[in-house]
Amino acid sequence: MGHTLILAEKPSxxxxxxxxxxHTKKQDGYIEVNDGRFFKEKAYITWGYGHLVELLSPEQYNETWKIWKLDQLPMFPGQFQLQVSKDKKKQFNIVKRLLNHSTEIIVATDCDREGENIARSIISLAGASHKPTKRLWINSLEVDEIQKGFRHLNNGKNYLSLYQEAQTRQYSDWLVGMNASRLYTLLLQKQGMKGVFSVGRVQTATLYLLYKRQKEIEDFVSQDYFTFQGKVQVPNGSFEAKHKQRFATKEEAQKVLQEKGVLPGVNDGIIQEVKKERKRTKSPKLHSLSSLQSTANKQWEYSPSEVLKIAQSLYEKKVLSYPRTDSHFITDSEFAYIKNNLSNYQECIGVDVEVVYPDAQKRYVDNTKVAEHYALVPTKQTPNFSALNEKEKNIYLEVIATTLAMFAPDYGYEETKVEVGVKGINFEATGKVEKQIGWKSLFKNQQQARKKETVLPAMEKDQACQVNVEIAEGKTKPPKYYTEGQLINVMKHAGKEIDDEALQHTLKESEGIGTEATRASIIETLKHQLYIGIRKNLVTVLDKGKILCQAVEGTLLASPEMTAKWETYLKKIGENEGSQELFLDKIKQMIESLMQEAPKKIGSMEQSLQQVNEKSFIGKCPRCNHEDGKIQDKGKFYGCSRYREGCTFTLPKKFLGKSISQINIKKLLGGEKTNLIKGFTSKKGKMFDASLRYDQTEQKITFEFPKG
Ligand SMILES: [Zn+2]
Incomplete structure (x- = not known):
């Protein structure tokens, strides 16, 4: 007798x-199920640990590809092949046996491209691709959602194009990663650079975006400007008003005042215009993963990958819907259960919402705009708060608040615009007074970056006033470094920086680079490679990243626009409208042109490479004493440049709770003792001061205590 096999992505x-x-029974590597409500025959649930199988590495296709050599590039395998990952053989064999004895397979991995790829790769390597498949497609892990999903399984064939898309991504990432990383590493090493320069299709374009911004900041020349401002006195009070025009020099500004007959100091003026307007703001759209990531980064400085992890954990606790979603919309059916559960959610958040929009509004609820997944919303089940950690609570409450906000009153305020004239010179002021806090009351736990209220005194058009005019000086400001949260948005829009929330949503998702599910991990990779660093929540490109960016400048790898176009094409493959072969050909063409361009480009970088080399040289390695053994800044510690040759020498940046300055590290490496460093904390918690010295024979750091 056959059985139904349910293939999950992971044990949880x-x-x-x-x-x-x-009627379930846990076995070794699988769970037996006898549930006649859903399956006519016996069923087994088994799982991967994410990927159980992987693509072969270069030397497995061709032995001569084992050693990194320029004349072995490009490496284009005739046909990509899969193998079982080393440490996953046992589980793979269990899955394989169950797959081969099954009459039907239910693909029940995560409901996205990568999930499809994970399942189909396992099925393919197990030799079970010919078996009929169904797809479990659900948006939450709640019991009733899962049951509903098993009752309404989809035809597995409908998802094969998603598999094609994910597979194409995987193949092209292999081609770019393996070839370009070797190409750039070898060329840069020829110029005396150390270490590996990893290059990736999306990763390098993202790095280049950051590099471009950093250059804008570094090259920015601030300019002085001059303008007029005036303190306006009306019978009911006073306020500041500003002139719009800017002048390059103070003389120019003075001349304009003179021409109009305005004296610095008090002048007679007139209120030319008073315009009052009631304005309202709708509540924010429901969260997609990226909007949640950028909000949480702004609010609590959580990194995007951290937010994904927290959301995933809440999903597994069954209280949050599927996290890897790019949609800001829900359908009528989610709206119905959310409305039913309003009082539970309100209790959770501890705020009573005045329901003024009891019906679904198109801004949030639109069946036509939900394709694979709906927006991040709470499930029917509310969590036991004591079982959540602080970060989970914050994220959960943020999602609840945005969800409840669609029922709440608009935020309302009154805006007053005033125009004051002094002999033909205009001054403007804007006042803003909050009239109705509305949905903003739901976010009461957050420090809203709310603009301060500016209350203007009562006044009328044509009223006379006195204006104390002066010339004010200002400086133009450089653009700002991106935060990690902004970076998510910048990637989503391929470098078009869009601060306006409303405008962000009008751009199509497919114009960006990376996917909703992968952006956070791309940022993590860049950090891990020491291409970028995060300081005070701002992303900066480190020396290693700058070198790579200079090297790829002008190529397609450095073009976010091109990467975004590729992303669009990959999505087309997922919609059955594109061809894998065509895409991979394009990628191969790009690699071939890189091989032409890169040597020329890197050859011309000699000077800047030398500078970086000198800057990164901190001292000679005291352990291997080799002439190439140079101590370099490795981010969290200092290490020998010959670690690939086996020298494991490292020095910590922090020692017994104290950071060691680079000056002191240089002294240590030169065999000297450091300056007296105050405030070490011993393992027993005692504070003390000492100098450090590196002991050559013992090969360790020793203390020297001040005498007396
Ligand atoms: Zn060494």
């Missing part, structure tokens, strides 16, 4: 499925 997911089914 398999367990959630089993929790929704009857």
């Amino acid at each position: 997911q398999a367990k959630a499925y089993a929790d929704a089914l009857q």
Whole structure:
């Protein structure tokens, strides 16, 4: 007798499925299910650990590709092949046996491209691709959602194009990663650079975006400007008003005042215009993963990957809908359960919402705008708060607040615009007074970056006033470094920086680079490679990143626009409208042209490479004493440049709770003792002061205590 096989992505997911089914029995590597409500025959749930299988590495296709050599490039395998990952053989064999004895397979991995790829790669390597498949497609791990999903399984064939898309991504990432990383590493090493320069299709374009911004900041020349401002006195009070025009020099500004007969100091003026307007703001759109990531970064400085992890954990706790979503909309059916559960959510958040929009509004609820997943919303189930950590609570409450906000009153304020004239010179002022806090009351726990209220005194058009005019000086300001949260948005729009929330949503998702599910991990990769660093929540490009950016400048790797176009094409493959072969050909063409361009480009970089080399040289390695053994800044510690040759020498940047300055590190490496460093904390918690010295024979840091 055959059986139905349910293939989950990981053990926790398999367990959630089993929790929704009857008569289950845990076995080694799988769960047995006898639930006649859903399956006519016996069923088994089994799982991967994410990927159980992987693409072969270069030397497995061709032995001569084992050693990194320029004349072995490009490496284009005739046909990509899969193998079982080393440490996952046992589980793979269990899955394989169950797959091969099954009559039907239910693909029940995560409901996205990568999930499809994980399942289909396993099925393919197990030799079970010919078996009929169904797809479980759900948006939350709640029991009733899972049951509903098993009752309404989709035809597995409908998802094959998603698999094609994910596979194309995987192949092209292999081609770019393997070839370009070797190409750039070898060329840069020829110029005396150390280490590996990893290059990736999306990763390098993202790095280049950051580099471009950093150059704008570094090259920015601030300019002085001059303008007029005036303190306006009316019978009911006073306020500041500003002139719009800017002048390059003070003399120019003075001349204009003179021509109009305005004296610095008090002048007679007139209120030319008073315009009052009631304005309202709708509540923010429901969260997609990226908007949640940027909000949480702004609010609590969580990194995007941290936010994804927290959202995933809440999803697994069954209180949050599927996290890897790019949609800001829900359908009527989510709206219905959310409305039913309003009082539970309100209790959670501890705020009573005045429901003024009891019906679904198109801004949030639109069946036509939900394709794969709907926006991030709470499930029907509310969590036991004591079982959530602080970060989970913050994220959960943020999602609840945005969800409840669609029922709440608009935020309302009164805006007053005033125009004051002094002998033909105009001054303007804007006042803003909050009239109705509305949905903003739901975010009361957050420090809203609310603009301060500016209350203008009562006045009327044509009223006379006195204006104390002066010339004010200002400086033009450089653009700002991106935060990690902004970076998510910048990637989403391929470098078009859009601060206006409303405008962000009008751009199509597909114009960006990376996917909703991958952006956070791309940022993590860049950090891990020491291409970028985060300081005070701002992203800066480190020396290693700058070198790579200079090297790829002008190529397609450095073009976010091109990367975005590729992304659009990949999505087309997912919609059955594109061809994998065509895409991979394009990628191969790009690699071939890189091989032409890169040597010329890197050859011309000699000077800047030398500078970086000198800057990164801190001292000679005291352990291997080799002439190439140079101590370099490795981010969290200092290490020998010959670590690939086996020298494991490192020095910590922090020692017993104290940061060691680079000056002191240089002294240590030169065999000297450091300056007296105050405030070490011993393992027993005692504070003390000492100098450090590196002991050559013992090969360790020793203390020297001040005498007396
Ligand atoms: Zn060394």
